Amino acid sequence: MGEGEFKERVFKDFHKEEVVELASRLIKIPSVNPPGDTSKIAAFVKNYLEEEGVTVELCEPAEKKVNLIAEIGEKGSDRVLVLNGHLDVVPIGDRSRWSFDPFSGEVRDGYLYGRGASDMKGGLAGIIYAFKKLVKFEDRLKGRLKLVCVADEETGGTHGAAYLVEKGKALGSSVLIAEPTGMDLINIGEKGAIWAKIIVKGIPGHGSLSPFIGDNAIVKSVNLIRELMKITEMKAELPKDLLDVAEYSRNLLEKSVSREASKAIDHPTINFGIIKGGTKVxxxxxxxxxxxxVRVPIGLSAAEITSKIREIVEKYGEVEFASAGEPNYTAPSSEIVKVVEKNVKEIIGIDPKPFLEWASSDARHFRKADIPTIHYGPAEMEGIHGYNERVKVEDLINAAKVYLGAAIDYLT
Ligand SMILES: [Zn+2]
Known part of the structure; x- marks a missing residue:
């Protein structure tokens, strides 16, 4: 049986209603983060896979942060495709602003509804289903297929992807993450993130004599903010193989948000998220x-930006860095990008474009271990991290087919 024939045979066993049913059942198990308890949903997935006779490992690095790992294929092979997705979802926010039950998992008018439909229980159902479909054909695989469903993505991944990569449990030769991108886009890179707290000190005094006496820490902070804003004027020098991708990403952001926002692709951004000062008027x-x-674009380093911040803050106070992650990307010419592109063309009939993302994800933990990693998954951007989240049933099914096709191509 040749590869084409083999692929055909596996796809005969693909039943789209099963993918939709699985995604709906995943939505019905709330796994909101915080608190990020994934024990119930991980137990459900474990059970779902064990029906097919696979050995499933659960791993709980912190209480109730349960991760799931399963593997099939050629034992000992170092060709390993990791299918990855996160089990947790963000909170629903104000329930009254939803026009349906966020945990109903209802399917109606061509859409699946609920928290996580796009981010990312839709994509998650796709990779779990694709994995399950290959279990009975595992003898045919030239290499290993690993399913890694993680906890904690929405709060940084310390007890999820980062932990599993560090312990060697989620390593592979390529990683395909089913995060939402939309069917026509493949996410190949993202910005780094620096989170920091700055403390500005002043000299107290009676308010009735200000500003002629004392040293007002709030007024100093205003000047500090103005200086820090200048960081956004630094421009990244992009690597050559990303010039076209960056151009495409700027246009994408310009169309979907605004021309101003498109600067975020090759400039740092800075958000002053919390400010606290003073005790009495x-x-x-x-x-x-x-x-x-602060978000660091590809082409600048977190190290150079942190030293710039230090240099500015020095005149006003002190800075403590909570985290400083480097920007990261996978080359557009990588095998995993090509394999997914090919399957999207074959299955959906569109030519997907690689792009750069401005937010960060678990991809950085895999790329830190030098593993080519991409995102591809069904998405309706509107409801993600917002209200009335949903996903097109058709996209959900097509994504699952792409995962299955890509896994077959990569491993045969
Ligand atoms: Zn996500």
């Missing part, structure tokens, strides 16, 4: 705290 404040979230 008639006291000159002697302390002001600011928390910042």
């Amino acid at each position: 008639n006291i000159i404040p002697d302390r002001c705290e600011l928390e910042i979230d």
